[in-house]
Structures are given as structure tokens and as C-alpha cells.
Amino acid sequence: MSTSDIRTVLVEREIAHPPEKLWRALTRPHLIAEWLMANDFLPDVGHRFQLRGEWGGVLDCEVLEVEPGETLSYTWNHASADAAFNLESVVTFTLTPVGKGTLLRMEQTGFRPEQKQAFGGARMGWQQFFGKLEQLLERLD
Template sequence: MPDTRHASISVDQFIPAPPAKVWDALTKPELLARWWAPGDVSAVVGHRFHLQMPGWGSVPCEVLEAEPYERLVYTFNTTWTLTWRLVVEGKGTRLLLEHSGFDLDDKRDRAAFERMGKGWQGTVLPRLAEVAAAEG
């Protein structure tokens, strides 16, 4: 039986930059801080890092998968997972994000789930696109 308490957000964003530039925006701390949050990210499986998130403080993360220019997966707090997939599309990159692990029975998780889909789609990923395109 499927677990209906947990939910995911999926976002699809075209970025007019090659996968290498998008990868850099996801994995270089100085670029990550420009579009999302300061943090000591590194694309090395097992790397533990923190993102400094407004309203959440220092959020612990751990890299689970890192396939350069194709896929980056890391935990975000103790229950969520961010999966970033990069797909070449023309002269740009199709970025597919899945933010999973929201426990809809938990008040804070439910509130985050209800607002983060719009935030990823309308604010955060468009800023990532701007940073990656500017780096090209």
C-alpha cells in the first residue's frame, strides 16, 4: 500500500545554459549562495554540509549521489531529499527537481509543502537560471 502521508514537489525548469554551468550553480558554494542559500556544498558522495536557510537556521545535508552534469542528490534536514537531474535540451539544460519526503501529518512539513512548490517554481529556480546563464 502506498504511503499517502508523504509528498513530493516536482519542478521542471529550462535553463538557457549548458549542463556544466548549471552543475556549477548547484555545486559551487559561491554560486549556490547567489541563487538560494549560503552553504559549504560539494559534489562528493558522503559530503556533509549545511545550508543557512532563513527561518530554518543551519540545515544539515548529506550528498547521496553525484554524477557530474547529470544528477545530484542530497538530504535536506533529516527527512527531505533534493534530487536534481540535468538533461541537455538544445543549447540549454532542462533541470528537473524533486523535493521529497514531506510528512503531511507534521504541521511544519505540511506548511512547507504548501508554500515551497510555488517558491521553487516562481522564485528559486528562475534565480538559478539567471546565475547559470550569467556564468556562460
């Protein structure tokens, strides 16, 4: 399989809040739990953590890159008894100041061609997560 076969979910959304506020929501465990999943995240390169979904699933993650206020990247891996459902991917958030807010770009790469269900689920899931993130940002000081 070549790298050109790997699929990527890309979501971009302009958010009417400054990058610093968005960065807090992306990197503080209690805030991540409100819009994404329960976790033991720390914004330190090499830190291994888990995201625990309400459905009972667990994602094993490792922080790859931290550029405060700009870029956050970590692995997003899900092991399954059925190897076809194993997912090894990388999620990268990029924050770019625009006008009166921030352009938030999320890229999740690593979906194999046969992982159509996981790919479709991620495309839908990230839209829902971003909706929750925007609601959280409205409540944050």
C-alpha cells in the same frame, strides 16, 4: 504511514544554458550561495554540509549521489523544537540536455501528509530559487 502518503515537490524548467554551466551553479559553494543559500557544500558522496537561510534556519544535509553533469542528490533535513515541523527529505536535481539548453528537474520528496505548510512553502520556494538560478546563469561566463 505508508510510503504512498509521502508527498513530493516536483519542479521542471527548461533553461537556455548547457548542462556543464548549470552543474557549476549547482555544485560550487559561492554560486549556490547566490541562488539558494549560504553553505559549506562539496560535491562528494557522504559529505555533510549545512544550508543557512536568510531567515536564520539551518538545514542539515548529506550528499547522496553525484553524477557530474547529470544528477545531484542530497538530504534536506530541518530539525524543529516542534516535532510536527521536523522535515526529513531528499532533494534530487537531474539535468537532461535538450535543444539549445538543459531540462532541469528538481524533486524534493519526504513531506508527510500533515506537513501542508512545509510542502506549500517548498513549492513556492523552489520557483523563487529557480528564478534566482536563471538570473545567476545569465551573469556567468
